[in-house]
Amino acid sequence: MSLGEKINEVRAHFEKDAATLPIEQLKNRYVGRDGALRELFGLLKAVPPAEKGAAGQALNALKGELERRVEELAKTKVRASSAAAVDLSLPGRAPELGRRHPIYKTWDEIGRVFMKLGFDVVTGPEIETEENNFEALNIPLDHPARDGFDTFYIEPPYLVRSHTSPVQIRTMRQRRPPIRVIAPGKVFRPDKPDAGHSPMFHQIEGLIVGPGITFAHLKGVLDLFAKSMWGETTTIRFRPSFFPFTEPSAEVDVSCFICGAKGCPVCKGSGWVEILGSGMVHPKVLSGCGIDAEANTGFAFGMGVERITMLKYGIPDIRRFYENHFAFLRQF
């Protein structure tokens, strides 16, 4: 057999073996140290000098070809392994993670947005006085404005706060303007638990006080908040309302983030979801805290953490939050 014939034979065998052999074996058999190429190059010595040049070229061409093919095949062929095959449809091994409670997840999420806007996080006690919970907030005793604020008392004047607004009072009595804080916390109302009510829930209150603060800034802050929470296309709407401790007061709606304001059961077809109460801090509240209400203005806002969490995840019943079923917690 001439060297040319041998070259053709090796090429033919290579293609056959390429289909069946693992890549390591294929490599050894053809391009390895004791492979077929080496053997062919060994035969070159016996080739008559006149044909040596052409034979050498043909061999080199074969070498280049086989090496390229081996490299190609290495990318596609499965490497031979001494280990037994693993059924990768079996579950992976990892310690099971713990979970965070969805209320605290929302609390954190809202907190992060406001921290980016320069709001410090402050807290206050849950056991409060009538003074901080009502009087200092311009909610006089025996006034119909208290109707919305039914409250658990320990014994007068001690109660558990019915909103986070007392933290506004504490903050304004401790800090001087400019003030920029949020106050998250637990609040209590003597409501019978049902799908929408709970005797304990959570609020986040915000407050800015300083010279030159306007209602337009209130709108600016809450617009940024809404866009940060629910996406850049979110818009907000302010409706006049009444809170004894702010004037002007507003209810704030955000464009429905469930349906994109097209109308759905969550927004009751209106395209708007009520999410916040807000307003300019009442001058009586400012001056009651020793702040010059002519030189300073400010705004406050408050929202329910449960409500926002229910909307976010589509949770239909507020009581789920306090049952702590693992089947519930595992989802967050």
Place this chain on the structure above:
Amino acid sequence: MKVPMSWLKEYVDPPALPQDLAKLLVMAGVGVESVEGDVLDLEITANRADLLSMLGVARETGVNLRRPVKVPDLTLAESAQDVAQAISVVVEAKELCPRYTARVVTGVKVGPSPTWMVQRLDAAGIRSVNNVVDITNYVLLESGQPLHAFDASRLRGRTLVVRRAGPEEKILAIDGKEYRLTKDTLVIADDERPVAIAGVMGGKDSEITNATVDVVIESAQFDPVSVRRTGRRLALSSDSSYRFERGVDFDTVDWASRRAVSLILQWAGGTVWRGVLDVSAPRPARPVAKVRPARIAQVLGLSVPAPRVREILVGLGAQVAGSDAELEVTAPVGRRDLKIEVDYIEEVARIEGYDKIPCDTGFGLRVAVDTAEDLVRESVRATLSGLGAYECLTWSFAEAATPNRVSYWTDGPPLPLRDPQGAVDRTLRESLAPRLLEVLQTNESYREALRPVYEIAHLYRREGKGYGEKNVMAIAAPGDPLGVKGLVQTVLDTLSIPLDLQPATLGFLEHGSAAEIRIGGAPAGYLGQAGPALSGLRVPASVAEIDFDAIVRAAKLTHPYKDFNRQPPVDRDLAVVLADAVTWKQVETAVRTAAPPWLEAVRFLNEYKGKGIEPGQKSWAFSMVFREADRTLTGPEVDASVQTILKALERDLKARLR
């Protein structure tokens, strides 16, 4: 407050469709509960007593649409007889009744009301009774001023007295129920007995019946707080009391009285006696506020030109004088909520429209700094999440009677919570542990695989003469306390806080499986296995509670780096048999005392009891790591150390190599 559009049209030209009126009112701050047919059900906030009337809603509609409001014309054709000859009025409790008026109409014919009136009242949610009663209700809804009509012939004597009730007095009210009165109840009385609970409800036996011929029309102003307290005490609320609580206007008192009389003359006939019995405190001056358009811009961030401000305020019924720089605004009739400048700023914003105010983000840059508490809480939660614990949120309440008290944080009695009815159904919790164990129990009953749970929240207690609360981290987990200890240890370790446990006896924990946790040498909590009184679980469970503020104070969120040893370690394991009473702490101390300084670590591996080990004894295996900083240790020198260690264990702890 139900407002039929057809009725509203009497006073103002509203939008054609009820939905459009609803939209307009909502954006002006008047809540609309529902729109059914041509009737809007309005939700009136506590500050807007004026909107508890058709005329008030008409004014609000008018100012928003810049349309005029028509108030009914009143001219009374009075008879020559002086009302003072018919009856007299004495106000004894002047502090609770700033104004009391009475008019007398004789010779009326009580009967059905005209159909249009019945329909309007029905649409507004009031059932027709008879023409005279209907007219008082009609005027109440029209003007917001409650009225009451007495059958003059059924009054005993000729004097109406406004006074506090006597201690034993009672009244049978129009609703057919008898009410006991107190000295805090303001009543209208005749010579013998109360005939009305002032501002709340009239008496049954002086009400207008079909036999009534002579009528006394009462129109008055009562103290809002007094009416509110009386209504609450008697659990009695009426359309009248609702309005008195929110305040009626001094001037509307007489207008409403004349309006009612003119309607009675028109629809029930009769003759009105000349004049009015009017016992009044001096007419209060209407509040005047200085309103600066420049201040409006300062508060709103929106400039509203002075002429437009004037237009809005006049449209609201205010009298406006003063200069463009400083308007002098006299409050409109009925708007008791308008007193100071900011009250008018809100009105301007409302009527101009909140949507005209821009969004301004130029409130200045400022860096917010995380509190240590927030950073530590975040670290703790991340650690516990990584360790597989579920964060819980449980009630801050405990049962009113708590049989199984966790008396670690307080010795005082539980703090009761009183609801507005005065009932005490719950207390504030004095520990987080019971609720967390309850979480495990709930999930056990749902056949969940139990896992550690935790919560960071407050507990409550008496502190000195007042009350205080404590922020606490609680962990509960199934099994013996070493599981909970491991979690606590890891949490503290990430915060560079050493775990310091001191054996303790706590009544709510299993005896011999409880320890106090100390931070910086001071007691800061406990851990241990829950006793049967505390845990209703079928499996053993353990709990820990730690003062979270103590953790925050002691926590180091960063610490200096220590270079590590690059020499290869030499490991040796030992298994020794020991008496049951010997503790790991004793073993570790003995090992460390006997070992050379290059003993790097001692780690407990496991315990074995059973075949080959006598009762009362245990076999403990542990491993030791030896490493010197600057050279490689040789096998023989490590083995020699191990022998020394073993000898020490044999000598000090009666250990035996296994």
